[in-house]
Amino acid sequence: EPIPNAPVVITLPDGTEVPAVTDENGTVEVPVDLPVGTHTLDVSYPGDDTYGPSSTTVDITINPRPSEIEAEVLNNTPGNVTISATVTDAETGLPVPNGPVEVYVNGTLVGTGEVVDGKVTIPTNITEPGNYDFEVKYLGNENYTASEDNLPVDVESHESEIEGTTINNVVGDTEIEITLKDPDTGDVLANREVTVTLPDGSNKTATTDENGKVRLPLDLPAGENDLVLSFAGDDEYGPSTTPMVVDVVKRNATLNPKVVNRTPGKAVIEVTATDNLTGKPVINGTIELTLADGTKVSAITDENGVARFENVTVPKGGYNYNATLLENPIYNEAEGNVSVSPIKIKITIKIGSWKLVCVVEEQENGTDYKDVIDRYVPKYTAQKAVKAYSAPKYQSRYQSRYNVPNKYNKYSPRKYRSTWNKARPHIVPVNRLSKEKYQLYIYLYSEYFNGTLSYSDFVAILEANGIEITTSNAWDEDGMMVFEYDSIDDVPDSFEIHDNSGHASDFSQNIDKSKANGQSGVIDNGDIEVEIEVEA
Structure with a gap:
């Protein structure tokens, strides 16, 4: 007969005791934690006032759970x-x-x-x-x-993504940067070979760096260039392709024209072309120079970027020349200007005591200096041509009517001397007229001055019709005074020299103005010397 509410004890293999109480049917279910395997459990009842104690053993096999x-x-x-x-x-x-x-x-x-x-x-x-x-x-x-x-x-392989960026879009210096990455993770794909297909169908390959990037210089013409960037894929990543358009622009240059020679009829202009980006010379560029008559001549720049134009004719009054670098597949058109002023030629004509200085400008076909001499020198002395550069001096002889101090006429046959003696000094100045603006020269000799005399002691008095018109003692260091007149009629008739110190005798002399005019074309003495000086 079942014993309800009876206490029981289950002892596990490890000695753990698990208490339990039977239900009304004398039954009890006891959960125990046992590992997989066969185990022997001890089950005991301690007994009560009605029932004595009892015990038993139970063998149990634990199977793994599915x-x-x-x-x-x-x-x-x-x-x-x-x-x-x-x-x-x-x-x-x-x-x-x-x-x-x-x-x-x-x-x-x-x-x-x-x-x-x-x-x-x-x-x-x-x-x-x-x-x-x-x-x-x-x-x-x-x-x-x-x-x-x-x-x-x-x-399946990872997806890859390839993209390109233009770094420089100038002709001859075009460069792009390619980036290869995993589009899902953003991880860069290093050490992968990428390919650029150019417009002509050719390919250029490169390998990405540790950042998944690579820069490629490309030789592309000006204009829009359609490229294809591609990655062929590998064991880990699949292939990827993308189009790219690179708009390449032409380079800019600066022209620097300069005049290196202004020889009459043979002027030389050099035009230097320089790349604005690199500062290097523009080689094999065509430079066009517009001449004064509107015609155009061209030259090719050398390894230094220089185009040289020789025998350029410069019109009277000068000209502003325009130089143009013609547009080509690499460079945009560029312009530069240089002004060429005409050469000024200083011609000095000396004929004994005469002196003429004139300045002329270069003519289109060079200057004929003979016409200058013809205008200012008696005709028979100018019959021999004067060559501008090969023969800068031209000489001719003529007979003298009076002498000029050696200092001012190096071709005078003898040196003029004062006639005074040392015991009784007196003054003998020499005067002459120059055709250049009618210059009156008065020269005072000092070779027989005693130790107390100086130029400042003497005064020159210029007279016209016996009336004093000018007084001066403004001698230069060589004892020379020069007076200029616009007309022969303004030249004084005579002059006097006074020694204010009282050591020398006074001197007076008429001025022979007919010798200075020279309109007759007859000159009697001296050498003709023509000096030609070309402005640098």
Whole structure:
């Protein structure tokens, strides 16, 4: 007969006692935590006032609980193929706490992992794309049986992304930068070969650096250039392609024209062309120079970027020349200007005591200096031509009517001397007229001055019709005074010299103005000397 409410004690193999009380049917169910295997349990009843104590042993076999594993693919790209699995109690659905998991492909182990609270992530060593049948096996633990799941996986390469940026779009210096990366993760793809297909169909390859970038210099013509950037792909990443348009512009240059020679009729202009970007010379560029008559001449720049134009005719009054670098496949058109002023030629004509200084400008075909001499020198003395450069001096003889001091006429046959004696000094100045603005020269000799005399002691008095018109003692260091007159009629008739110190006798002399005019074209003495000086 069942004994209800009877206390019982179950003693586990490790000595743990589990108390329990029977129900009304004298029965009790006692949950115990026993590992898998066969165990002997001691069950005892202590007895009460009615029933005596009793005990017994029970042999019990504990079997593992069934497990269940479900697998899925986290990443199906080569080199990163990853499996995720969930392991649970097949009956309760509760997570299995632990246990190893192995992944096989065609019997070959490709990855392992450890379950933690029913979850496990397993990286594999699959590096090549393709279709794979994965066997994901939970090996079980002390409490759970093993289980497995079959998982077909299509392993595909990562997607790649290639893009280009224009760094420089100038002809001859065009450069682009290519970037290769994983579009999903943003990771750069280093050490990958990329290709640029140019408009002519040719290819240029390069390898990305550690940052997934590479710069490529390209030889592209001016204008829009359609490129194709491509990555062929590898075991890990799939191929990618993208178009790119590079708008290439021509280079700019600066022209610097300058005059290097202004010889009459043979002027030389050099035009230097310089690249604005690099500062280097523009080589083999065509420079066009517009001449004064509107015609254009051209020259090619040399290795120094210089185009040389020779025998350029400069019109009277000068000209502003325009130089143009003609547009070509590399350079835009560029312009520069240089003003060429006419050469001024100073001609000095000396004829004994006469002196003429005139300045003329270069003529279009060079200057004929003979016409200058013809205008100012008696005709028979100018019959011999004067060559501007090869023969800068021209001489002719004529007979003298009076002498001029040697200092002012180096061709005079003798040196004029005063006639006084040292005991009784007196003054003999010499005067002459120059055709240049009718200059009156009065020269005072000092060779017979005694030790107390100086130029400042003497005063010159110029007279016209016996009337004093000018008084001066402004002698230069050589004893010379010069008076200029616009007309022969303004030249004084005579002059006097007075020694204010009283040591020398006074002197007076008429001025023979007819000798200075020279309009008759007859000159009697001296050498003709023509000096030609060309302005630099």
